[in-house]
Amino acid sequence: MNKLPKKFVERIASNIKKYQRIALAQQKSDVMEADTVTLVKDILADVFGYDKYEELTSEHQVKATYVDLAIKIGGKLRLLVEVKSAGAGLADNHLRQVIDYGAHQGIHWVILTNAVEWRLIRIYVANQISHEEVCRIALADVNPKNEDHLQCLFLFAKEGLTIDAMDAFHQQAQLFNKFTISAVMRSEPVISLVRREIRRLFPDIRVGNENLSQLIENEVIKRDTIEGDKAKEAVTRIRKAIGKLERTKIKAAKAASEPLP
Secondary structure (H helix, E strand, O other): OOOHHHHHHHHHHHHHHHHHHHHHHHHOOOOHHHHHHHHHHHHHHHHOOOOOOEEEEEOOOEOOEEOOOOEEEEOOEEEEEEOOOOOOHHHHHHHHHHHHHHHHHOOEEEEEOOOOEEEEEEOOOOOOEEEEEEEEHHHHHHOOOOHHHHHHHHHHHHHHHHOOHHHHHHHHHHHOOHHHHHHHHHHHHHHHHHHHHHHHHOOOOOHHHHHHHHHHHHHOOOOOOOOOHHHHHHHHHHHHHHHHHHHHHHHHHHHHHHHOO
């Protein structure tokens, strides 16, 4: 977790209730998108800490159009913000639009919002464009005294952006998720540990690592944590981590065995 700056916490506490009330009122009134853009700009300034006149602009062009809002720090483009009216739900076509904008501009992070809901999206550009939602906020549900809520809000804030909190949070999320846990459970050390524990509890049972591994993969763990690119990436990370530990262990043993000068 990030250590949250006092200034950020105090700003959230001072302003969040006001904008929760305004956002819900706009949602109920089904205001025009232009009015929601104005509200989002105010939230970005008063809640998330951006300079409304120096760092937020509606004049950033992508292809033949202008994005709703762009966030620039020190003149450098850092985030694109796609805004929909407060009364409208955020749909897949809205998401595709802002992802396309971000990919075209060569940035990795975009925000999709209708002032009521805020989504932070990570864009990947390799052989094809893909994306991952990293954080989602329902503004009305935010409690300024809840540490988890503050941590999520921090990812959208200027303070978080300037220390690349989004990337750090995303890296942590990649490491601690169902795919990593699944890969750990299927790794050789864990399979061996489970086998030993079964034999300790039930001495009459004879089971090999291979049979136990197949049982865990086919009948214990959910298939969606085993199949697909994210599952493969998790297995690779676990193998690299195990290899690193083994190399460290060998290096330490070698150093301990060498005679003192």
